[in-house]
Amino acid sequence: MGRRRRLVDPAAEAGAGALPKVIAALSRSLPAGPSPEIFRRAKFDRPEAAPALWQLLFRLLSPRSADGASASLALEAQVCLVKSALRSQGYPRLVLAQLPEDGSRGSRELLLALSWLLARGPLPEQLLAQAHVQLGDEIPVCECEALASPGPRVPHVEAEGPVDIRCVQWLMGRLRFRWRCLIASQQEQCTLLSKIHLYTRGCHSDQRLGHLSVAETEMLRDPEGGQQLLRRLERENTGLEAALEWRRGELVFWRWMDTVLGACPPEAPAAATQPTFLPRIAERGLGRLELAARELRALQEELCEATGRRRAAWEARVGGQGRGPQWSSARQALQKAVEQELAALRWAWEQDRGPARPHGPHRLVRCEDEAPGGQHLRAAEVIQALRSQEACLEAALRRLQGQCRQELARLAGALPGLIWILPPRC
Amino acid sequence: MLPADCSRRLVAELQGALDACAERQLQLEQSLRVSRRLLRTWEPAGTLAPEARLEPETKEEDHSPACTPGPQDLKELELLTQALKKAVLARKVTSKAGERAKAPSLKSGSFATSPGMTASTPSWAPGQAGSCASEAKPTRGIRQTTVPAKGHPERRLPSAGNRARVGVGARATRPGPGLRDQHVALSAAPEAPESFTLKEKGSLLQLPTAFRKAASQNSRLWAQLTSAQPRDSTNATAAAKTYFLQQMQTASGRPGPVLSAAEVEAEVGRLQEACSLLRLHMKEELSAAPTDWTQEYRCLLTLEGLQAIAGQCLHRLQELHAALAEQPVAPCPVGRPSRAPPPCGGGAGPFWSPQLLLYSSTQELQTLAALRLRVAMLDQQVHLEKVLMAELLPLVSSQEPPSLALCRAVHSLLCEGGERFLTVLHDDPADS
Numbered sequence: 001m002g003r004r005r006r007l008v009d010p011a012a013e014a015g016a017g018a019l020p021k022v023i024a025a026l027s028r029s030l031p032a033g034p035s036p037e038i039f040r041r042a043k044f045d046r047p048e049a050a051p052a053l054w055q056l057l058f059r060l061l062s063p064r065s066a067d068g069a070s071a072s073l074a075l076e077a078q079v080c081l082v083k084s085a086l087r088s089q090g091y092p093r094l095v096l097a098q099l100p101e102d103g104s105r106g107s108r109e110l111l112l113a114l115s116w117l118l119a120r121g122p123l124p125e126q127l128l129a130q131a132h133v134q135l136g137d138e139i140p141v142c143e144c145e146a147l148a149s150p151g152p153r154v155p156h157v158e159a160e161g162p163v164d165i166r167c168v169q170w171l172m173g174r175l176r177f178r179w180r181c182l183i184a185s186q187q188e189q190c191t192l193l194s195k196i197h198l199y200t201r202g203c204h205s206d207q208r209l210g211h212l213s214v215a216e217t218e219m220l221r222d223p224e225g226g227q228q229l230l231r232r233l234e235r236e237n238t239g240l241e242a243a244l245e246w247r248r249g250e251l252v253f254w255r256w257m258d259t260v261l262g263a264c265p266p267e268a269p270a271a272a273t274q275p276t277f278l279p280r281i282a283e284r285g286l287g288r289l290e291l292a293a294r295e296l297r298a299l300q301e302e303l304c305e306a307t308g309r310r311r312a313a314w315e316a317r318v319g320g321q322g323r324g325p326q327w328s329s330a331r332q333a334l335q336k337a338v339e340q341e342l343a344a345l346r347w348a349w350e351q352d353r354g355p356a357r358p359h360g361p362h363r364l365v366r367c368e369d370e371a372p373g374g375q376h377l378r379a380a381e382v383i384q385a386l387r388s389q390e391a392c393l394e395a396a397l398r399r400l401q402g403q404c405r406q407e408l409a410r411l412a413g414a415l416p417g418l419i420w421i422l423p424p425r426c
Numbered sequence: 427m428l429p430a431d432c433s434r435r436l437v438a439e440l441q442g443a444l445d446a447c448a449e450r451q452l453q454l455e456q457s458l459r460v461s462r463r464l465l466r467t468w469e470p471a472g473t474l475a476p477e478a479r480l481e482p483e484t485k486e487e488d489h490s491p492a493c494t495p496g497p498q499d500l501k502e503l504e505l506l507t508q509a510l511k512k513a514v515l516a517r518k519v520t521s522k523a524g525e526r527a528k529a530p531s532l533k534s535g536s537f538a539t540s541p542g543m544t545a546s547t548p549s550w551a552p553g554q555a556g557s558c559a560s561e562a563k564p565t566r567g568i569r570q571t572t573v574p575a576k577g578h579p580e581r582r583l584p585s586a587g588n589r590a591r592v593g594v595g596a597r598a599t600r601p602g603p604g605l606r607d608q609h610v611a612l613s614a615a616p617e618a619p620e621s622f623t624l625k626e627k628g629s630l631l632q633l634p635t636a637f638r639k640a641a642s643q644n645s646r647l648w649a650q651l652t653s654a655q656p657r658d659s660t661n662a663t664a665a666a667k668t669y670f671l672q673q674m675q676t677a678s679g680r681p682g683p684v685l686s687a688a689e690v691e692a693e694v695g696r697l698q699e700a701c702s703l704l705r706l707h708m709k710e711e712l713s714a715a716p717t718d719w720t721q722e723y724r725c726l727l728t729l730e731g732l733q734a735i736a737g738q739c740l741h742r743l744q745e746l747h748a749a750l751a752e753q754p755v756a757p758c759p760v761g762r763p764s765r766a767p768p769p770c771g772g773g774a775g776p777f778w779s780p781q782l783l784l785y786s787s788t789q790e791l792q793t794l795a796a797l798r799l800r801v802a803m804l805d806q807q808v809h810l811e812k813v814l815m816a817e818l819l820p821l822v823s824s825q826e827p828p829s830l831a832l833c834r835a836v837h838s839l840l841c842e843g844g845e846r847f848l849t850v851l852h853d854d855p856a857d858s
Binding site for chain 2: 293
């Protein structure tokens, strides 16, 4: 190929056998991974390699909760979903969208798509983590996972026509009731968990843990289920070993993928008529954007008003006094300080806020002694963090409600001859 | 009545919230079932209650109409019951062999009948001899062995596992293996039945060796894998990946990187956070009482700076909005594209944390869990409040004259969370 090697690297010079081994490791670390032979055929764009790759991509891109149902989808449906999912992730090449729906061609493009996904993020590790066998009683410390994936199901109840506002009130009431039930069930679950932990104290081989979890106890109660758990665990271990092997040798793969990309005919530049193609986003996404815009506009108005007032007051105060050199140097110093503060503020949200807060599921361990946990989280800390979050959210809710009250009072004021008696605040 | 499109959006939003709640409830109930069962007296494995199997297959079997046994099934059942009766008799005769390996074989015998047939217990008259396990009351006919408290038998009859999920009515060949196992079971050892409760004997339990090995290997491998991550960013592999991505981009003929749905969402989320941070700062500045002119000036500059930033954020949102609005919508007949779940730490954080969460009392655990749910609920409420405000306030203000009933309902929804209502009185000047 005449491509200059960028770095001398032992992995690349390990010989011809390295590449199939690495690809085999990759396959083992992914669910439904095809054989290395498929990869080789895909490089030459052989049609027989296409269905396996479509299925692999489908498996990688479909929402994890839909595994059971979606495995039985026809190839055409899988193809469609893969295309749409890749589009929504921002896949740059247009050739993919033009591949036939029956999944009969395009194996090289699919290989490129797979590599693109692999290059963007630690895909095997993410998938393994998603399918991770939970041995402990896990409790998520933050709510981000739950909040980020709101109901992947299509809503089965859709209002077909205009509804009365009482329907909306009823739905809200139902929601409140469901939350109450949920909280009650959760309290019961906590009691039971606590009991199980208490009763199995001293059983665990791992000293840190000290007691069994529900999954482990269940395994002892039901050996059959325990065997299944063990098998799943062993499968996960195989996947993990494969992922490690993949990580050690993946440089060879990337070198090879450069050659695959080189073998592709260059794509025609996007036709002038086609605009920058952004993915289809569910209506919900657009709605969220509008809400955010609305909020920012309201904030801007408030700020405008406040600054206007302050500026006027300032001008009135200072306008009469002279502007000596002392004044201008002090002013510059202040400006600089304020700029720095604001830059730090911007950084606060632009940087996505580093992992200062613990997040993700943690294994629950009952531990009565007050010894400093050191590297482990204590429930008290989490409770504190959650309380402050709760306070923030409550404040936000009250503010919004206050806004509504003002707005409605204004509208009600337009109606003379009525007395509005607000409900007592309790 | 609300207009059609407004109704559709509101109902969809609320229904989504209800569905999310229902999903949580479902998961919670599954966990509750398991936990409750663990705290009861443990049934020996011979009379397996059908609800032990929590896999979806069993649930489907519970509800499928094909569950009611036909005449063929009843015949098979009869055969099986007779075989089991024989086994019971034989066992009473043979002496105790103390062979743990026989336990699974006995269990496999009763497996044949139990799973999946929960709906049809009345028609199973030969309910004794453990041939059927009704949902609520597992019979104790064949309770010849108990699950030993320590460990569990490692050697299993291969057929046992497979048959556990097949309902009785499935195939005619099934009694065959069942009978075969009965022969094996004839020489099985009867052990004195003991009841096992977690409360009394929980601390005697011990995890099997194979499991312990696998679990420690698992944590070791995860530790290796997560520590391999940061090294990546400094070596040739990361460079190779970046190069590949760049080549993919240029080969596509597109001018710049395309924003993915996830990225747009992430950015909108960041801008929302920006809004709340800005608001917080604004409040701070406005509530601070400046003591001298430097502070006053500083306050003024800060407020003006905040205003500028707010304007920039708004501009960015408008850009995103414009870009979204012009994209062509390609219909996909099946489902929706998946969304990569955005981790709250951002980027490739630890995939799951090996860090433990220590709690010291039931009370503490309950508080923790309740707070978590409360935060989730409040977040949902705030979101719903914004949605309702966006939909309902324009409605009320656009009506001339505003309908009293609507005003009252909207006030209750928006200002009181739907919990309380205000009263409207006619102030009739003629009376006063």
